[in-house]
Amino acid sequence: MNGKNKRFVLMGASASLLIASIAGTHWAMSHTVPHTAEQLKAFHEVFMEQVRIGDLLFHGDEETQKTLGVNLSNTGMACAMCHPFASDNHPYEFPKFQEQMNEFATLRDMINWCIEKPNQGEKIDPDGPAMKALEAYIYWSNRGSVLDPGRH
Amino acid sequence: MKRCERHEMDKELCKPGVHPDRSLDITRRIFLHKTLLTGTMVGAAAYGFFPLLNTIDIAGAATGENFKFAWISDTHLYPRELNERFVEKTIRAISEVKAMDPPADFLIFGGDLAQLGDPVELKLGAELLKDLDIKQVFIPGEHDWYLDMGDLWEKQFGTSPWKFDHKGVRFIGLNTIGQAPDYWSAKKMTPKERMGHMATLDGSVAGPWAGLGHEQLKWLSDALSDWPKDKPVIIFSHNPLYEYYPPWNFWVRDWREVHEIVKPYKNITNIHGHTHQILYNEIGAMRSIGMLATAWPWPYAPEGVPHLTKPMIRVDPGDHFDGLGWSKFTVPAGAMAENEYVMWRKTKDLFAEAAVDSGAGDNVNQELHPRTADKIWPY
Numbered sequence: 001m002n003g004k005n006k007r008f009v010l011m012g013a014s015a016s017l018l019i020a021s022i023a024g025t026h027w028a029m030s031h032t033v034p035h036t037a038e039q040l041k042a043f044h045e046v047f048m049e050q051v052r053i054g055d056l057l058f059h060g061d062e063e064t065q066k067t068l069g070v071n072l073s074n075t076g077m078a079c080a081m082c083h084p085f086a087s088d089n090h091p092y093e094f095p096k097f098q099e100q101m102n103e104f105a106t107l108r109d110m111i112n113w114c115i116e117k118p119n120q121g122e123k124i125d126p127d128g129p130a131m132k133a134l135e136a137y138i139y140w141s142n143r144g145s146v147l148d149p150g151r152h
Numbered sequence: 153m154k155r156c157e158r159h160e161m162d163k164e165l166c167k168p169g170v171h172p173d174r175s176l177d178i179t180r181r182i183f184l185h186k187t188l189l190t191g192t193m194v195g196a197a198a199y200g201f202f203p204l205l206n207t208i209d210i211a212g213a214a215t216g217e218n219f220k221f222a223w224i225s226d227t228h229l230y231p232r233e234l235n236e237r238f239v240e241k242t243i244r245a246i247s248e249v250k251a252m253d254p255p256a257d258f259l260i261f262g263g264d265l266a267q268l269g270d271p272v273e274l275k276l277g278a279e280l281l282k283d284l285d286i287k288q289v290f291i292p293g294e295h296d297w298y299l300d301m302g303d304l305w306e307k308q309f310g311t312s313p314w315k316f317d318h319k320g321v322r323f324i325g326l327n328t329i330g331q332a333p334d335y336w337s338a339k340k341m342t343p344k345e346r347m348g349h350m351a352t353l354d355g356s357v358a359g360p361w362a363g364l365g366h367e368q369l370k371w372l373s374d375a376l377s378d379w380p381k382d383k384p385v386i387i388f389s390h391n392p393l394y395e396y397y398p399p400w401n402f403w404v405r406d407w408r409e410v411h412e413i414v415k416p417y418k419n420i421t422n423i424h425g426h427t428h429q430i431l432y433n434e435i436g437a438m439r440s441i442g443m444l445a446t447a448w449p450w451p452y453a454p455e456g457v458p459h460l461t462k463p464m465i466r467v468d469p470g471d472h473f474d475g476l477g478w479s480k481f482t483v484p485a486g487a488m489a490e491n492e493y494v495m496w497r498k499t500k501d502l503f504a505e506a507a508v509d510s511g512a513g514d515n516v517n518q519e520l521h522p523r524t525a526d527k528i529w530p531y
Contacts, residue, residue, distance in 0.1 A: 048524070051524050052524045052525055055523060055524045055525040056525050059352060059355075059523075059525065061525075075230070075234060075235040075237065076230045076234050076235050076267065077235070077448070080352070080353070080354060081353075081448055082448055082449070082450070082451070082469070083451070084353045084354035084400060084450065084451075085354045085399075085454065085515070087451050087453075087454060087514070087515040088451035088466070088511055088514060088515065090514065100468065100469060100470040114469065117469070117470060118469050118470075118472065137524075140524075
């Protein structure tokens with residue numbers, strides 16, 4: 001196992017431990033007492049780690065794709081080439097009728113369409129870790145936007 | 153607040169009454185010709201102020217010499233076996249330039265021929281361009297340069313900056329990409345890593361790399377010094393010579409100095425690549441026109457789109473030719489260039505009437521931030 005893979009495994013393990021400890025000790029109380037600063041920091045770290053992995057995938061990082069067993073492009077195209085800063089993704093518009101697909105679509109459907117069509121890559125599991133990370137990055141990059149589902 | 157008021161550049165340069173010479177108002181002249189040719193009245197409002205579209209061949213209609221030239225840039229070629237589409241689009245642009253009648257006097261290639269500066273990519277580009285038997289001049293883009301610091305590019309396509317005079321116009325080609333501050337030595341990056349960061353438009357590692365640098369600014373000043381102030385000058389650059397959106401290097405960092413140098417010239421146009429989108433701006437007395445790419449389009453940046461730009465309608469991601477293309481310029485005697493965007497779009501509509509159609513206003517809510525992945529430094 002190379003250094004990067006090890007890092008991924010370690011990060012995954014620490015995230016699981018963190019979630020387990022939060023679930024075991026504080027989860028039941030989470031809506032009855034205020035969260036502690038440590039808890040909030042831990043939640044945020046779990047989220048930002050997904051954002052970071054999503055950022056790497058979005059920019060075509062080969063190691064990350066290999067680690068997660070996905071192939072987002074066969075042409076050298078990466079998501080960020082048409083969507084720098086995840087701009088023009090409009091995650092706040094989904095679900096909506098998506099013209100190119102000629103069907104009602106979620107953001108995950110659209111991500112898979114982009115992987116398959118412009119990127120000429122291989123569709124990913126809509127509930128898998130790569131999709132969740134991509135979604136985290138796209139939403140985080142568009143934070144501050146107003147929800148406007150259905151807008152075209 | 154108007155976009156024009158956002159930037160220091162605009163505060164300094166958007167002074168009331170300062171603009172390019174209106175006698176060169178290209179669109180109006182095109183309308184006059186259209187009206188004469190068709191015998192009908194044409195509504196100016198339908199086309200707005202933008203200098204482009206439907207260039208008519210006016211050869212012989214005016215005194216003096218008229219000529220055409222063509223611009224292709226941002227082909228971003230990968231090796232052929234990796235990305236056939238980029239090759240196909242480059243070939244399409246080249247064959248369309250080749251088919252111009254009357255032919256273009258020359259082709260300016262505006263940079264980013266290659267995607268990762270790989271010798272295979274640069275040689276592929278050179279091979280494809282051989283099909284064109286008109287004069288060709290080149291300026292580099294950052295994607296051509298940062299694997300070997302421009303070594304192969306300069307051997308294959310010559311050095312820049314350069315200048316030449318052609319039929320009453322002084323043409324200048326700049327190198328706006330080769331003066332990046334050294335972000336690689338201290339971090340002991342391999343050439344491939346250096347190139348990778350440079351090739352990431354929204355990356356934060358390469359920093360504000362676009363600029364002319366002190367020596368080239370002096371060169372520019374000298375290159376203009378013997379040219380009459382009222383005679384036409386066209387400056388080719390990969391990056392725009394104004395401040396549009398620094399985080400994506402949609403600028404040159406020394407735009408202030410550039411402007412000081414060109415200020416005395418009344419008849420000056422900057423034609424640039426890099427931004428992969430329709431753009432128009434006036435900076436003091438200089439007009440600036442952004443070119444299309446052949447590889448892929450960029451969305452308009454979250455802020456800083458010049459208020460004089462009539463943005464293009466957003467592209468269809470399902471059509472890999474949409475929003476892309478090249479430009480054809482007609483230079484009538486004693487006036488500036490008319491630009492015709494040759495956009496490979498299935499419909500004739502290029503320009504958005506509403507922000508919702510261009511996406512130009514879609515990203516204004518974004519909180520701008522350095523890349524998350526860049527913050528965790530692997531070196």
